[in-house]
Amino acid sequence: MSDGNARPLDVLGDARGTNVMIELKDETVVSGTLRAFDSHLNMWLDDASKTGEDGREDFGKILIRGDNVVHVSPE
Numbered sequence: 690m691s692d693g694n695a696r697p698l699d700v701l702g703d704a705r706g707t708n709v710m711i712e713l714k715d716e717t718v719v720s721g722t723l724r725a726f727d728s729h730l731n732m733w734l735d736d737a738s739k740t741g742e743d744g745r746e747d748f749g750k751i752l753i754r755g756d757n758v759v760h761v762s763p764e
Contacts, residue, residue, distance in 0.1 A: 701726055701761065708764040709734070713757045717741040720764060721751065730755030 701723075710720045711732065721737030737751040 698726075698728065701730075704761075704763050709761055710764050711753060711761050712759045713753070714759055715741075715757075719751065719753060721748075727755070730758050730761075732758070732761075 705723050705725070707723060708720060709723045709732075710718060711734075712718050718740045719734065719737055720740075721734030723732060724735050725733045732753045732755070734751050734753065735749070737748040739746045739748065
């Protein structure tokens with residue numbers, strides 16, 4: 690949404706079906722295709738991969754608990 694009055698969950702809804710990058714509290718970065726989310730920012734990703742201190746790890750499908758999310762951005 691380009692509307693200046695857009696709510697955060699509306700913006701996240703517009704990102705559904707696109708690739709997103711999610712930074713977690715432990716500084717891990719997870720990226721993948723956003724399939725679904727809820728009001729707690731729990732997010733389901735397809736084709737997900739994690740990049741952290743141990744390198745890259747592919748997951749396929751993953752559910753991220755919302756209280757671990759620092760920020761979300763479209764890729």
